[in-house]
Amino acid sequence: MTIKCRDIPEKANDYVDRDGPVGDRLGVALHIAMCSNCRTYVRGLRLTRRIAAASFRTEAPDAVVTRLGLGDGPSTDTGKGAP
Numbered sequence: 001m002t003i004k005c006r007d008i009p010e011k012a013n014d015y016v017d018r019d020g021p022v023g024d025r026l027g028v029a030l031h032i033a034m035c036s037n038c039r040t041y042v043r044g045l046r047l048t049r050r051i052a053a054a055s056f057r058t059e060a061p062d063a064v065v066t067r068l069g070l071g072d073g074p075s076t077d078t079g080k081g082a083p
């Protein structure tokens with residue numbers, strides 16, 4: 001299957017996620033090897049994903065960490081018997 005520029009927006013997510021049919025991903029890989037416009041598009045998509053992922057990596061509030069017992073501080077209270 002030959003991937004054309006108009007197919008890239010639809011297929012690029014799977015390509016970046018390494019998801020979906022191998023044939024499609026291979027087609028995208030071959031296409032962006034030859035097409036600088038689509039290469040730029042995929043690069044932008046990857047960058048956007050990275051920024052979005054980083055925004056989720058903010059620290060959890062102390063109250064949440066304590067409540068879940070994830071902190072390495074004094075967490076004697078496991079929440080059992082809490083109101």
Ligand SMILES: [Zn+2]
Pocket residue numbers: 004005006008031035036037038039
């Ligand atoms: Zn293209």
